[in-house]
Structure formats: C-alpha cells, structure tokens
Amino acid sequence: MHPEQLAVSGVSKLTPYQPGKPIAELERELGISNIIKLASNENPLGPGPKALEAIQAESGSLHLYPDGGGFDLKAALAGKLGIDPAQITLGNGSNDVLELAARAFLSAETSAVFSQHAFAVYPIVTQAVGAHAHVAKAHDGTRGPLYGHDLDAMHQLIEEDTRLIFIANPNNPTGTYLGRDELAGFLKKVPAHALTVVDEAYFEYVSEPDYPNTLEWLECYPNLIVTRTFSKAYGLAGLRVGYAVSSLCIADLLNRVRQPFNVNSLALVAAKAALSDDGHLQRTVLLNHEGLGLLTEALAKRGLSHIPSVGNFITADVGRVALPVYEALLREGVIVRPIANYGLPNHLRVTVGTKKENQVFLSALDRVLAL
Numbered sequence: 001m002h003p004e005q006l007a008v009s010g011v012s013k014l015t016p017y018q019p020g021k022p023i024a025e026l027e028r029e030l031g032i033s034n035i036i037k038l039a040s041n042e043n044p045l046g047p048g049p050k051a052l053e054a055i056q057a058e059s060g061s062l063h064l065y066p067d068g069g070g071f072d073l074k075a076a077l078a079g080k081l082g083i084d085p086a087q088i089t090l091g092n093g094s095n096d097v098l099e100l101a102a103r104a105f106l107s108a109e110t111s112a113v114f115s116q117h118a119f120a121v122y123p124i125v126t127q128a129v130g131a132h133a134h135v136a137k138a139h140d141g142t143r144g145p146l147y148g149h150d151l152d153a154m155h156q157l158i159e160e161d162t163r164l165i166f167i168a169n170p171n172n173p174t175g176t177y178l179g180r181d182e183l184a185g186f187l188k189k190v191p192a193h194a195l196t197v198v199d200e201a202y203f204e205y206v207s208e209p210d211y212p213n214t215l216e217w218l219e220c221y222p223n224l225i226v227t228r229t230f231s232k233a234y235g236l237a238g239l240r241v242g243y244a245v246s247s248l249c250i251a252d253l254l255n256r257v258r259q260p261f262n263v264n265s266l267a268l269v270a271a272k273a274a275l276s277d278d279g280h281l282q283r284t285v286l287l288n289h290e291g292l293g294l295l296t297e298a299l300a301k302r303g304l305s306h307i308p309s310v311g312n313f314i315t316a317d318v319g320r321v322a323l324p325v326y327e328a329l330l331r332e333g334v335i336v337r338p339i340a341n342y343g344l345p346n347h348l349r350v351t352v353g354t355k356k357e358n359q360v361f362l363s364a365l366d367r368v369l370a371l
C-alpha cells in the first residue's frame with residue numbers, strides 16, 4: 001500500500017502551513033541581494049540586547065538538556081503577569097501550544113469553532129487530529145469590522161461536541177480586534193463543554209483602551225486559555241518560544257501532551273531576558289505605531305483600501321488579484337504575504353518595517369502598480 005493511504009485521514013488531506021518566503025530563498029532564486037522581508041510579522045529591530053547577551057552566556061551549556069519544566073522563565077512570566085507559574089504551559093512557539101490544546105481536547109468525535117479569515121494554524125491543528133471544523137462567517141462590515149471575527153456567528157456554531165473555540169485577538173491576517181465587552185459577553189455564553197483559546201500573539205502592540213486584559217478573567221472563566229508569544233514584539237521568532245496561561249487544571253492537561261524538552265535552552269534564557277528589556281519593547285512598539293500610521297496614510301493616498309489594524313502589519317486590498325503584485329514585488333526585492341489561502345485573494349499583508357523598509361516597500365509598490 002502507498003504510504004499516502006496509510007496516513008490517518010486528517011493528515012492525508014492536510015495542506016501544510018505556508019510560511020512567508022525566506023530571504024535566502026529569494027536570493028537563491030533571483031540572485032539579488034538587499035532583500036527586505038515584510039512577510040512574517042517579525043520585529044524589524046531584531047532581538048533586544050538583553051536577549052542576545054543571555055544567549056551568549058548560555059551558549060557554553062548547549063551540551064546540557066534544557067530545563068524541561070522551564071522554571072526560571074515561568075517564574076519571570078508569573079511575576080510579570082501576576083499569575084501562578086503552574087498556570088503556564090511553555091511551547092516551541094505559541095503554535096506548539098495551539099497544537100497541544102488540539103491534542104489534549106480534540107478528536108475525531110469532537111469539533112472546533114473558529115472564524116473565516118482566522119489564523120491558518122487553527123484549521124491545521126484541528127484537522128491533524130481528525131476533529132471537525134465549524135468555520136463562522138466573518139463580519140460583512142455592518143455589525144462589526146469588515147473581515148473581523150463575528151462572535152455571534154461563532155456562538156451559533158457551537159455544538160454539543162465542540163471542545164475548542166479559537167479566537168485571535170487581534171487576528172492575523174486581518175489585524176482586527178475584539179473589545180472587552182464583546183469578548184466577555186461571548187465567554188459568558190460559551191457552554192461548559194467547550195474551552196476558548198484567545199490567541200494574543202500581538203498583545204504587546206495593542207494600545208486600544210477597550211482591548212481586554214484577559215488574564216484577569218481566568219478566575220471567572222475557568223475554560224479560558226490565553227496564548228502569547230516571544231516571536232512578534234519580543235523579536236525572537238527564530239528561537240521558537242511562546243506560552244499559554246490557563247487554570248491549573250488545563251495547564252496540567254496541556255503539559256501532559258508536551259514534549260519533555262519542547263523549549264530549547266537558548267529560547268528559555270532569551271525569553272526571560274527579553275521580558276526584562278522594557279527599553280527594547282518600548283522602541284519596538286513606538287516604531288510600529290509610527291510605521292503603521294505611515295503605511296496606513298500611504299495606502300490611502302494611493303487609493304488602496306486597507307483593513308484597520310492594531311497589530312504590527314497591515315492588510316491592503318490592491319484592487320486586483322494580488323498574486324501577480326506579490327510576485328512583481330519579489331522581483332523588486334520586497335517580500336510581503338499573499339493571503340488568498342485566507343480567503344482574501346485581492347489583499348496583501350505587509351509587516352510594518354523600519355522607516356527605511358517601509359519606504360522601500362512603498363517605492364516598490366508604486367513601480368509595480370504603475371506597470
């Protein structure tokens with residue numbers, strides 16, 4: 001028998017996650033240099049100095065296994081967030097934690113609910129464990145932000161067999177977010193047989209006054225799982241480290257399915273150091289704020305509509321099928337993200353870069369759109 005036929009059905013039908021194109025790959029393909037990548041919502045300032053120092057200091061101990069319990073990082077997170085370290089589940093990126101949730105709570109007999117245009121990892125982890133996916137229509141712009149999560153529509157899709165609900169706040173690739181009252185109103189209505197994962201990968205970037213502090217809700221909503229990451233604002237995407245915060249009971253279950261050493265030792269020390277580097281985080285958030293403003297205005301000036309974003313990226317409607325625009329930008333040495341796979345074939349997602357990178361992108365866009 002062909003191995004394809006031997007795979008479990010969820011896996012044989014799975015389309016893998018499509019990452020942003022790596023710089024080195026485009027270099028190989030086109031033989032050009034000075035490429036800029038605004039495709040994966042990475043921090044344009046890079047890792048902070050404290051994280052780099054911690055990595056240096058740890059490098060002589062690479063022959064040792066990491067601390068599988070992540071004691072120091074959990075203690076630092078717990079102190080910063082005002083929670084019990086035992087409420088934390090560390091992951092090899094928050095992606096890992098999303099997968100742990102799927103493995104712990106989903107099966108072929110159960111289902112998950114998420115929104116149209118939501119982060120691509122939710123359908124993947126759901127399908128990989130053979131669970132059913134109920135995909136809610138996104139807002140059409142009348143009762144909430146166009147393309148944003150419609151929590152009423154999501155609520156209507158919760159079935160007896162639903163065990164997980166994935167909410168990205170803010171969502172990638174739309175950049176839309178849910179306010180405190182709206183999200184709390186939804187959580188109140190979720191039946192006791194379902195857990196809600198609120199994915200806050202862009203938490204540090206959001207300054208909207210009605211953006212919820214979900215960690216405060218863990219006591220009144222015991223079925224809540226909040227996930228965050230060091231990949232975005234903390235600038236450590238290459239190290240792969242993220243975490244979930246939940247009740248002690250849920251954390252215990254998630255930790256049962258975790259690989260014993262899922263977070264490597266450099267990631268553990270770098271993440272801990274990054275948490276204490278307020279300066280780097282402030283510079284990151286400020287640069288993003290300015291860049292997001294600049295890109296938003298620049299897109300409007302060019303007559304291109306965009307989805308209002310509170311993240312470190314902006315998604316623009318290029319007014320035509322976006323793939324050729326993406327490809328022409330590649331030839332200009334600018335990597336952005338086509339998002340047809342998210343049901344948005346005319347949109348491109350652009351990560352906010354440095355001032356220089358934003359200008360390079362806009363100049364390249366002008367040349368490409370004039371073609």
Ligand SMILES: *Cc1c(COP(=O)(O)O)cnc(C)c1O
Binds near residue numbers: 041242
């Ligand atoms: C980038 C991202 C993540 C996490 O990425 P990791 O690098 O695995 O931590 C999670 N959720 C959303 C919505 C994202 O955009």
